[in-house]
Each structure stands twice: as structure tokens, then as C-alpha cells.
Amino acid sequence: MSATPPLTRRALLLATAAAGLAACTPAPAAPPPPDPLAALAARARSDAALANAIATAVPALAAPAALVAKSRGEHAELLQREVDRERPPKPSSSGASAAPTTTQAPSAPTDQAAAVKALTDGLTSAQREAIDVVAGVPRYRAGMVGSVAAGCASLVEVLA
Amino acid sequence: MTQPTQDPGTQGTEVVSTSVPPTRPPLAQDTAGAVQAALGAEHAAVWVYGLVSAFLPASFDKAIGEGAQAHRSRRDTTERLIGASGATPAPAEPAYLPPKPVTNQASALELVVGAEQDCTVAWRAVLERTDDADVRTNAVAALTESAVRATRWRKAAGITPITPALPGQP
Numbered sequence: 001m002s003a004t005p006p007l008t009r010r011a012l013l014l015a016t017a018a019a020g021l022a023a024c025t026p027a028p029a030a031p032p033p034p035d036p037l038a039a040l041a042a043r044a045r046s047d048a049a050l051a052n053a054i055a056t057a058v059p060a061l062a063a064p065a066a067l068v069a070k071s072r073g074e075h076a077e078l079l080q081r082e083v084d085r086e087r088p089p090k091p092s093s094s095g096a097s098a099a100p101t102t103t104q105a106p107s108a109p110t111d112q113a114a115a116v117k118a119l120t121d122g123l124t125s126a127q128r129e130a131i132d133v134v135a136g137v138p139r140y141r142a143g144m145v146g147s148v149a150a151g152c153a154s155l156v157e158v159l160a
Numbered sequence: 161m162t163q164p165t166q167d168p169g170t171q172g173t174e175v176v177s178t179s180v181p182p183t184r185p186p187l188a189q190d191t192a193g194a195v196q197a198a199l200g201a202e203h204a205a206v207w208v209y210g211l212v213s214a215f216l217p218a219s220f221d222k223a224i225g226e227g228a229q230a231h232r233s234r235r236d237t238t239e240r241l242i243g244a245s246g247a248t249p250a251p252a253e254p255a256y257l258p259p260k261p262v263t264n265q266a267s268a269l270e271l272v273v274g275a276e277q278d279c280t281v282a283w284r285a286v287l288e289r290t291d292d293a294d295v296r297t298n299a300v301a302a303l304t305e306s307a308v309r310a311t312r313w314r315k316a317a318g319i320t321p322i323t324p325a326l327p328g329q330p
Contacts, residue, residue, distance in 0.1 A: 074326070131300055135297065140288055142290075146304075147303070148326065149300060149304055150303045150306075151324070153308050154323035155323065157311040158311060158322050
């Protein structure tokens with residue numbers, strides 16, 4: 001910086017021309033930070049998919065796993081609807097972002113204890129992530145995400 | 161929701177250490193109202209746990225003791241939060257009127273589930289009415305703990321579904 005050349009007339013013209021161009025070209029805005037609810041929705045979808053697979057694979061867990069699948073499916077739908085409401089998906093990608101059923105069916109553990117552990121681990125992480133999100137979101141979202149956290153904790157109790 | 165049957169009376173005070181500072185900025189008006197309502201739900205839950213113990217067999221003693229203690233502790237924390245922010249915590253009612261008469265184990269279990277549900281609704285309402293990080297932390301913990309206890313009691317009572325997907329959603 002110490003060796004800055006003196007500002008010549010040519011340099012000044014070039015600089016103003018460039019500035020004018022820059023002003024006309026829309027600067028590529030920094031992409032907005034990802035919606036924190038999108039990650040919660042994704043986890044809810046994968047929990048629901050795992051629970052569905054376990055409900056089929058482990059008959060002894062059919063009822064509790066079905067409740068986990070239903071509840072986490074509701075969480076996914078609610079959270080995704082809120083994400084899409086605040087930041088409507090582009091038409092080309094709307095199908096992909098809003099379709100919870102496209103998640104590939106995970107392979108379910110057939111051992112009962114392993115299946116309970118897999119579900120419980122997912123729900124415990126989901127609860128923790130939701131509680132982390134509650135602190136920094138607008139009020140109506142805080143209520144929604146708080147209920148999701150409480151729902152995950154309750155589902156852990158269902159499996160206990 | 162259990163209803164008070166008489167005018168507010170006096171209450172005992174307990175000292176439990178928590179993270180509430182001795183003084184803090186006043187709560188916004190809507191926040192304060194929601195926190196007072198949640199305190200009311202905690203007072204009612206403490207009373208309900210005392211009532212149902214007379215109708216439940218000894219096998220429930222541990223769960224009753226833990227639930228009662230958790231609500232007393234949450235009540236005390238909430239009273240300190242309100243007091244530290246310069247307001248007066250609403251006192252407990254001397255007695256509450258259960259929505260249905262409690263006559264046996266089934267009706268007692270139903271009442272305790274209802275008390276926990278009332279707490280989840282009250283604390284979710286707090287989440288929707290505050291931007292204060294401490295109040296939110298408290299509220300989400302209270303909402304979650306009441307939801308888990310409600311689930312445990314429904315399981316014991318054979319009430320289905322064992323849990324709603326979104327506890328506290330009115």
C-alpha cells in the first residue's frame with residue numbers, strides 16, 4: 001500500500017467507469033444463512049423413515065415405532081411448511097424440497113434392542129438440536145420448536 | 161384446567177438454589193402475564209400431586225414424589241424469576257376444583273395427566289410471548305419435563321395416544 005501510484009487521469013476514468021458498471025450489475029448477494037428449521041425438518045424426516053422401517057422389521061416394536069413415525073412425520077411437515085412459508089422454494093425445486101416421502105428407506109436393525117437404541121439416539125439428538133434452536137428464533141417459532149423438542153423427549157419415554 | 165375454589169391464600173416459602181439472579185430487568189408485560197399463568201399451572205400441579213396420592217397405590221409413590229418435587233422446584237424458580245424482575249408472584253389458591261370428581265385410581269391418573277398437560281400448554285405460551293433467553297431456556301425445559309411426565313402417566317394409565325406429537329400445542 002505504501003507504493004500507491006499517483007492517480008492519473010486515465011486511471012480515474014477507468015475507475016469511475018468500473019464503478020458505474022458495478023452499480024448497474026446487481027452484485028451477487030451473499031446467500032442467506034440456511035433456515036435453522038430446515039435441518040430440524042430433515043432430521044424429523046429421517047427419524048420418521050427409520051421408525052417406519054423398524055415398525056415393519058421388528059414386530060415387537062410395531063406400535064411404539066408407528067407412533068414415532070407418525071409424530072416425527074407431523075414434525076417434518078410442520079417445520080417444512082414453516083421453512084417454505086418464510087422462504088418460498090423456487091418453482092423448479094419445490095417438489096424436491098417439500099416432498100418428505102423421497103427420503104430413501106433406511107435399513108432397519110432387526111434386533112429389538114438395537115432398534116430401540118437407534119430410534120432413541122435419533123430422538124435425543126433431535127431434542128437437543130430443537131432446544132438449541134429455540135433460543136434464537138422469533139416467538140411463534142420458539143413455541144413450535146419447543147413443542148417439537150418436548151415431543152421428541154416424550155417419544156423417548158414411549159420407547160423406554 | 162383445574163379451577164381455584166376460593167380466594168388466594170398464603171403459602172409457604174422454600175429456598176432452593178437455582179440460577180435466577182437476585183435482580184434482573186423487568187419482564188415485558190405480555191411475558192410477565194404468561195409467566196404468571198405458568199406459575200399458576202405449577203401451583204395447581206403441586207396441589208394435584210398432593211390430592212392424587214390418596215387415590216393411588218404405593219407402587220406410584222416414587223413417581224408421585226418425583227413429580228411433586230419437580231413442580232415445587234419449578235414453582236420456586238418461577239417465583240424467583242418474577243420476584244427478581246420486580247413483580248409479585250401470584251400465590252397459590254388454597255384448593256382447586258378438578259374438572260371431574262376424583263374417586264378412584266383411573267380418575268386420579270386422568271387428573272395428574274391433565275395437570276401436566278396444563279403445564280405444557282402454559283409453558284409453550286411463555287415461549288410464544290418472550291424474547292428473553294433465560295425465560296425461554298426455563299420455559300422449554302419446563303415444557304419438556306411436563307410432557308415427559310404426562311407420557312409416563314398415560315403409559316401407566318393405559319391412555320392412548322401415549323403422547324401427542326406436539327405437547328403444549330393448545
